[in-house]
Amino acid sequence: MIVKDLSSCSNYYSQFFKEYTELRMQENREINIAYVKGNLMRNEINATSGVSARVYKSGSWGFSSNPDLNPDTAKSVIKSATDNALYLDSRVKKSEKPLPDDKTLAENDFATRNVRRSQKELVDFVKELDTYIDNKYPSLTSRIVVLRCLDMEKSVITSSGSSFFSMIPRTNFIIRLSTEKDGHPVELYDVTGGLGQFEDLYNSASELYQKVDKIYEHLMNKREGVFSNAGVRPCVLDAALAGILAHEAIGHTTEADLVLGGSVAGDYMGKEVASDLVTLVDFAHTAMGGTCPVPVYVDDEGIKAEDAVIIEKGVLKCFMHNKESANHFDAKPTGNARAYQFSDEPLIRMRNTAILPGESHLEEMIASIGDGYYLMKPGNGQADSTSEFMFGVPLGYEIKNGKLGKAIKDTTISGVAFDMLKTVTMVSDDMSWSNGGMCGKKQPIPVGLGGPAIKCKVNVGGR
Amino acid sequence: MNNREIGRYGLSCLIKAGADKAQCVLAKSEKRELNVEAGKFSLIRTTYDSNMNYKAIKDNREGITRSNKTDKDSIEQAAADALEIATSSQFDNAYDIAEKQESKRFYSGSKEPDIDRMFNRLQTFVESVKEKYPKTILELAILDFTHLNSYFMNSNGVDFTTSKGIYNFIAMFTSKDEERTSSFNYSGFSTRELEKEFLDYGTINLLLKQSSEQLELNAVNEKFTGDIIITPDSLAEFIDYFTGIFLRDVPIISGTSVFKDKLNEQVADSGFTLYSRPISGEIADNYFVTPDGFEAKDSTIIEKGVLKSFLLSLYGANKTVRERAVNSGNVYVVDPGDQSFDDMVKSVKRGLLLCRFSGGYPNDNGDFSGVAKNSYYIEDGEIKYPTNETMISGNLTELFMNIKSISKERVNYGDKILPWLLTSGITISGK
Numbered sequence: 001m002i003v004k005d006l007s008s009c010s011n012y013y014s015q016f017f018k019e020y021t022e023l024r025m026q027e028n029r030e031i032n033i034a035y036v037k038g039n040l041m042r043n044e045i046n047a048t049s050g051v052s053a054r055v056y057k058s059g060s061w062g063f064s065s066n067p068d069l070n071p072d073t074a075k076s077v078i079k080s081a082t083d084n085a086l087y088l089d090s091r092v093k094k095s096e097k098p099l100p101d102d103k104t105l106a107e108n109d110f111a112t113r114n115v116r117r118s119q120k121e122l123v124d125f126v127k128e129l130d131t132y133i134d135n136k137y138p139s140l141t142s143r144i145v146v147l148r149c150l151d152m153e154k155s156v157i158t159s160s161g162s163s164f165f166s167m168i169p170r171t172n173f174i175i176r177l178s179t180e181k182d183g184h185p186v187e188l189y190d191v192t193g194g195l196g197q198f199e200d201l202y203n204s205a206s207e208l209y210q211k212v213d214k215i216y217e218h219l220m221n222k223r224e225g226v227f228s229n230a231g232v233r234p235c236v237l238d239a240a241l242a243g244i245l246a247h248e249a250i251g252h253t254t255e256a257d258l259v260l261g262g263s264v265a266g267d268y269m270g271k272e273v274a275s276d277l278v279t280l281v282d283f284a285h286t287a288m289g290g291t292c293p294v295p296v297y298v299d300d301e302g303i304k305a306e307d308a309v310i311i312e313k314g315v316l317k318c319f320m321h322n323k324e325s326a327n328h329f330d331a332k333p334t335g336n337a338r339a340y341q342f343s344d345e346p347l348i349r350m351r352n353t354a355i356l357p358g359e360s361h362l363e364e365m366i367a368s369i370g371d372g373y374y375l376m377k378p379g380n381g382q383a384d385s386t387s388e389f390m391f392g393v394p395l396g397y398e399i400k401n402g403k404l405g406k407a408i409k410d411t412t413i414s415g416v417a418f419d420m421l422k423t424v425t426m427v428s429d430d431m432s433w434s435n436g437g438m439c440g441k442k443q444p445i446p447v448g449l450g451g452p453a454i455k456c457k458v459n460v461g462g463r
Numbered sequence: 464m465n466n467r468e469i470g471r472y473g474l475s476c477l478i479k480a481g482a483d484k485a486q487c488v489l490a491k492s493e494k495r496e497l498n499v500e501a502g503k504f505s506l507i508r509t510t511y512d513s514n515m516n517y518k519a520i521k522d523n524r525e526g527i528t529r530s531n532k533t534d535k536d537s538i539e540q541a542a543a544d545a546l547e548i549a550t551s552s553q554f555d556n557a558y559d560i561a562e563k564q565e566s567k568r569f570y571s572g573s574k575e576p577d578i579d580r581m582f583n584r585l586q587t588f589v590e591s592v593k594e595k596y597p598k599t600i601l602e603l604a605i606l607d608f609t610h611l612n613s614y615f616m617n618s619n620g621v622d623f624t625t626s627k628g629i630y631n632f633i634a635m636f637t638s639k640d641e642e643r644t645s646s647f648n649y650s651g652f653s654t655r656e657l658e659k660e661f662l663d664y665g666t667i668n669l670l671l672k673q674s675s676e677q678l679e680l681n682a683v684n685e686k687f688t689g690d691i692i693i694t695p696d697s698l699a700e701f702i703d704y705f706t707g708i709f710l711r712d713v714p715i716i717s718g719t720s721v722f723k724d725k726l727n728e729q730v731a732d733s734g735f736t737l738y739s740r741p742i743s744g745e746i747a748d749n750y751f752v753t754p755d756g757f758e759a760k761d762s763t764i765i766e767k768g769v770l771k772s773f774l775l776s777l778y779g780a781n782k783t784v785r786e787r788a789v790n791s792g793n794v795y796v797v798d799p800g801d802q803s804f805d806d807m808v809k810s811v812k813r814g815l816l817l818c819r820f821s822g823g824y825p826n827d828n829g830d831f832s833g834v835a836k837n838s839y840y841i842e843d844g845e846i847k848y849p850t851n852e853t854m855i856s857g858n859l860t861e862l863f864m865n866i867k868s869i870s871k872e873r874v875n876y877g878d879k880i881l882p883w884l885l886t887s888g889i890t891i892s893g894k
Contacts, residue, residue, distance in 0.1 A: 036713055036716055036717050037716065037717045037718070039553075039555065039557075039716060039782065040525075040552055040553045040555065041712070041713070041716070041778070042527075043525065043526060043527065043548055043551065043552050044527040044528065044529065044548070045527075045528045045529070045544055045548060046528070046529040046530070047528075047529070047530050047531075047532075048529075048530075048531045049531065049532070050512070050531065052510075060504065060505070060506075060507075061505060061506040061507070062506070062507050062508075063506060063507070063508040063509070063510075064508070064509045064510065065508075065509075065510045065511065065512075066510075066511045067511065067512055067513050067531040067532065067533075068532075080509050081509075084507035084508070084509060085507070087507060087578075088504060088506070088507050091504070091582060091586075092503070092504045094503070094504075118547075118551065119526075119547060119548050119551045120547075120550065120551030121551075122551075123551045123552065123553075124551075127553070141717075141718060141719065142717035142718055142719050144713070144717065178717070178719055178827065184721075184828045185719045185721070185826070185827035185828050186826075186827075186828075187719070187826060187827050230686060230854075230892055257500060257501070258602065260500070260501035261500070261501050261600055261601075261602030261603065261635075261637060261647075262501075262600040262602060262637035262638070262639040262644060262647075263637070263644070264642075264644045267642045267644075343510045343512055345506060345508065379823045379824060380823055380824050381823070382821040382822075384646045384647060384821070384836065385602075385637045385644060385645075385646065385647045386644050386645070386646055388646065388834065388836075388851070388852065390821045390822060390823070390833050390834040390854075391823065392822075392823020392824065393823075394826075409830075410823070410826045410830060410832075411832065412822065412823050412832045412833055412854070412856075414833075414834050414852065414854055415852070416852070442603070442605075459852070459854070461832040461854055461856055461892075
């Protein structure tokens with residue numbers, strides 16, 4: 001358990017702060033339960049906690065961490081981080097100006113108030129879901145049911161006066177079903193869940209039966225699926241795909257550290273980069289009146305987190321910043337600095353990235369396409385500093401004469417996001433979040449991504 | 464308590480809590496790390512961590528907990544939690560721990576980093592890149608030294624200690640000339656000593672040179688079936704796909720692997736031999752003990768195209784009544800072929816030099832597709848130009864079956880040794 005209110009000890013620790021300093025205590029707790037074809041292959045609890053300090057000296061950072069959570073260790077990591085910053089400064093002498101000030105006080109605790117379930121009850125819950133699949137769909141060749149819970153609890157003070165505590169939990173089920181067609185495996189998976197501890201999201205395994213049935217229905221369609229016809233096609237990208245596009249292909253290029261590293265977005269500030277139907281926001285904690293999947297109220301540098309409106313009506317408006325990049329670009333920090341583990345330094349990370357809803361209905365978007373695809377789910381994806389992207393598409397359907405046709409086999413979509421977004425001609429009026437995302441950039445970090453469906457032209461793989 | 468005593472205490476707590484079989488692994492790490500961002504030194508990190516891994520089996524039910532705390536109260540709590548989880552688990556005869564083996568201590572690398580040398584080597588690298596490749600930006604370069612002491616103990620009497628010190632380096636870079644931007648690329652290496660300049664390790668210099676060429680790109684304007692030369696950097700990814708989808712526990716237990724019944728049968732071209740060599744002297748980044756608590760040995764996974772071993776853990780082997788792998792995979796080494804890289808290029812009528820594959824994870828059938836990044840178009844035996852927006856698709860099983868040649872040259876990254884590999888039957892399509 002970490003100290004919930006580090007501010008109460010700030011007088012004690014501040015005497016050791018010689019330069020700009022952040023002191024963070026953090027604990028990550030995980031539960032992993034996995035059934036593979038009825039076999040309990042994972043049944044684990046992991047907990048990692050410790051204290052870290054990061055110190056800034058004229059453009060040079062020093063960092064240190066230790067798993068022992070006690071005042072003496074905190075003191076030693078402050079000293080070690082300070083020594084590291086001073087050593088680096090003595091070698092490189094960057095003479096950068098001081099970081100922007102912060103003074104934010106906050107406490108955001110999303111821990112459940114319900115009675116916690118035991119590990120046995122969680123295992124039984126997953127087993128019940130697995131048994132439902134086995135009984136109802138015995139012809140499946142394989143099934144995997146995974147429960148993943150992650151609680152991230154952190155307490156931070158900075159030498160410039162910020163102090164906050166946060167406990168942000170996430171619970172996800174991953175359900176993967178497999179069948180065969182002519183001796184070849186065909187599979188489909190989906191991820192569900194989101195912000196909150198298990199007890200706040202689920203009461204009974206039966207609540208997930210409808211999700212299973214839907215995956216099975218799509219899998220059976222995909223089993224009889226056809227290859228997509230390779231080439232640039234008119235497509236409707238459903239919310240999950242539009243969300244990963246917003247995150248991977250646009251979002252990363254507009255993280256200020258990657259802009260400094262040469263990303264193409266550095267040349268586009270203030271320019272038209274998308275259709276005027278596209279407004280893309282990295283939400284801090286609240287969107288459309290609801291709490292986002294990964295709410296960030298104060299970032300790990302003690303900056304009050306605010307929404308970053310990256311593209312507004314097609315025009316590139318801002319980058320995402322930490323304190324240092326805000327200094328460089330003479331901008332305001334946006335509260336995007338986040339660390340995954342106690343032993344990680346904060347990096348510029350997205351929080352909840354989405355295109356804003358438009359005015360079209362999904363049905364009319366599909367009806368407007370004569371020959372194209374409705375692409376529903378993303379697999380893994382990658383994007384480039386050029387905004388060139390590639391995403392796997394494990395679930396999609398043909399659109400023929402305005403109507404959904406046959407399912408398609410696994411395919412990929414690719415393109416240059418800043419070009420592709422200029423082809424957007426319709427944006428749906430609804431919005432949904434994908435809540436299971438983990439972004440990789442030196443460290444992993446939970447992210448939210450979502451949005452409406454968009455109609456655009458995109459390069460579809462296939463034969 | 465010293466580290467060995469901490470490990471022993473964890474094991475005794477598991478047994479005292481009622482475990483029929485118990486395993487405790489303690490890993491204590493110290494890391495020193497230097498970071499360069501956008502071509503400038505940005506950060507020095509010093510991190511200490513512990514990882515205690517507890518496994519309890521009671522009445523053929525298994526529970527696992529992990530914690531990074533090593534005080535007595537935390538150890539007792541984690542051991543008790545492992546037993547409680549085991550109680551919640553399902554009955555399964557396949558749960559087990561390693562049998563008794565001769566106790567051993569393994570050592571590799573230094574105990575302490577040379578920080579000044581780390582700084583100087585990295586500084587030289589940053590300056591060399593600026594000088595040789597002025598249009599290339601080092602987005603991120605990370606050099607770390609990690610020292611890891613690990614203690615493996617179980618109730619059958621397993622008692623292994625490993626002590627390893629290793630330098631790891633990775634560089635990620637993009638080239639930029641006014642508004643022209645290349646795709647990013649990256650590579651790295653592991654080494655026990657910083658004995659030479661970083662440009663001389665692995666493929667770092669080659670990829671930096673290529674990056675600076677990749678500001679002028681051309682599209683492959685049609686779709687065709689051709690050859691690809693897979694570079695060592697991208698071959699590592701295809702081997703990971705191959706082993707992950709066809710040879711490890713989940714695909715074999717779930718039955719989704721298309722090779723589940725192919726042991727001792729041909730699964731690749733007869734020129735292809737793949738090893739996992741965690742204890743080899745030619746590897747800097749060794750491991751000596753598997754997560755199950757067995758002393759690791761080098762193995763042959765595919766010999767002249769014939770599948771010789773799955774990569775099954777103890778559980779996977781027990782569950783499927785097959786042989787346990789003698790290591791936990793990775794540290795892959797591929798035998799060299801008999802053709803030079805230059806001759807390999809000359810033999811290609813039409814295709815790509817695939818330098819980085821940005822693709823979706825292949826499906827269970829091995830079908831893959833993705834973008835050929837940082838790659839080059841080859842026609843009539845000549846590398847013509849770097850490409851953009853070019854997709855490739857194919858099937859993993861066919862890719863390894865259709866190997867036409869393997870290069871004489873190989874790259875030793877410190878954690879793998881891989882050649883260039885020429886294969887055919889890949890669908891290549893431009894915009």
